[in-house]
Amino acid sequence: MKSLIEIKAGHENACAEFVKTRDFGRAAEEAARAASVGFALAERTAGAVADAHTRDAEGWLELAEELKGRQSAVGSRQSAMGSGQSAVGSKQSAMGSRQSASDRRQAEEEGTAGDEEWLVAETPEVSFDDIAGMDEAKEALFDMIVHPMREPEKARMLKLKPGGGVLLYGPPGTGKTMFGKAIAHEIDAPFFYASGAQLRSKWHGESEQRLSRLIQAARSRPVAVLFLDEVDGLLPRRTGGSSVVDNRIVTQFLADIGGFRDSDNILLLLGATNKPWEIDEAVFRTGRFDEKIYIGLPDAAARSGLLEMHLAGLPLGEGFEMETWVARLDGYTGSDIVGVIHDAKRAALRRSVQTDGDPQIEMADLEQALKTIPASVTDRMLAQYERFRQQRFG
Ligand SMILES: Nc1ncnc2c1ncn2[C@@H]1O[C@H](COP(=O)(O)OP(=O)(O)OP(=O)(O)O)[C@@H](O)[C@H]1O
Ligand SMILES: [Mg+2]
Secondary structure (H helix, E strand, O other): OOOHHHHHHHHHHHHHHHHHOOOHHHHHHHHHHHHHHHHHHHHHOOHHHHHHHHHHHHHHHHHHHHHHHHHHHHHHHHHHHHHOOHHHHHHHHHHHHHHHHHHHHHHHHOOOOOOOOOOOOOOOOOOHHHOOOOHHHHHHHHHHHHHHHHOHHHHHHOOOOOOEEEEEEOOOOOOHHHHHHHHHHHOOOOEEEEEHHHHHHHOOOOHHHHHHHHHHHHHOOOEEEEEEEOHHHHOEOOOOOOOHHHHHHHHHHHHHHOOOOOOOOEEEEEEEEOOHHHEOHHHHOOOOOOEEEEOOOOOHHHHHHHHHHHHOOOOEOOOOOHHHHHHHOOOOOHHHHHHHHHHHHHHHHHHHHHHOOOOOEOHHHHHHHHHHOOOOOOHHHHHHHHHHHHHHHO
16 A cells, blocks of 8 residues: 555656646646645644644645646637737747746756656665664664654654764675665655765766755655765765865765754755765764764674574475574674575575475585685774774764
8 A cells, every 4th residue: 555655756746747748737736636645644743743744735735826827827828829820829839849848957957857766755665674683773773763753742842853864884784775774664754865876976977966956855855864875985085185076075965964953844864884984074073964873793683583584484404503503604794694595595406406306405505605605794894893983983
């Protein structure tokens, strides 16, 4: 079943489409529908979140009125055209098409067209239950983000404002991206996503405008999560030697994000990185990524959860000891563990094809997989994160 947020997004998109084709009448209807879903959202929420939904719905109502006005203007112009000579009519329609081209250009400049590829304005499927273990990180994220968003009245009584900036940092493959998506899922908010690498490579030369539009798009929603993945690539440290582009993108980001705590809408700025030392210092200052959470290697409980998740219901050989594997996988990241299990499954399949028997995963399959897949994170890397934490966030 579609959530109200999705239904509302559907009307908003339809409205934008009708505006593009200059069908203002139907655009007005869609805007009015977006408004009524917005009011329904306000009724289902409380406090600051409800207020934000109400203001947003009122905005859609105003837009609906304005679009109705434009429809009657177009209507009367068209009937005037109809009564004139055909030569005049064709000149006017030529003018009309030039006009719509310029409208389109303007829409593009405002970022309402062509952004679909990197703009994920919907709630992701991944939830906290899909993340094995990591209880400390989950608890911290619930305290900082989920509770204030879900219980805005209680948060208000404690003068806690929902939203804000949180940076997840730690070694590769530990579930940072997963956490970011799961948070958006838990608070049922539209989710705007950009990865540093993608933004930099794909939109080289205009990355800062793209980032700027993304931030504006997220801020135009009453409640939204803006997830900047691989922040290191997006907002690199500005040094004497860094490129003009790097300097520009960081400066633009600081300008766009500045003061998001004071604005009416609730924006949660989430970042993830495995190279926090490469990020520009200004990004960590108050009002941006205020909170930092280390996402490290999975502990025994998390490893056990991962094995459960990926081996539950599968044919395991006699004498397969889960506990042994929880211990053997110490030092491996979540992503490594998924890889090891995958390798073991392939080996079991290969054997069953060769022997023409039923497949079964044996301890030896995992043992063999461990030999070919080394742990991707070294002690030296872990020490680097620890040093960084003490120096910068300590
Ligand atoms: N705690 C976990 N529970 C379940 N799956 C996990 C966990 N940690 C990692 N994984 C698995 O590892 C994969 C990679 O995780 P993810 O992409 O979130 O890592 P990351 O920390 O963002 O890495 P990077 O720093 O390289 O971007 C996930 O798709 C998932 O399959
Ligand atoms: Mg990631």
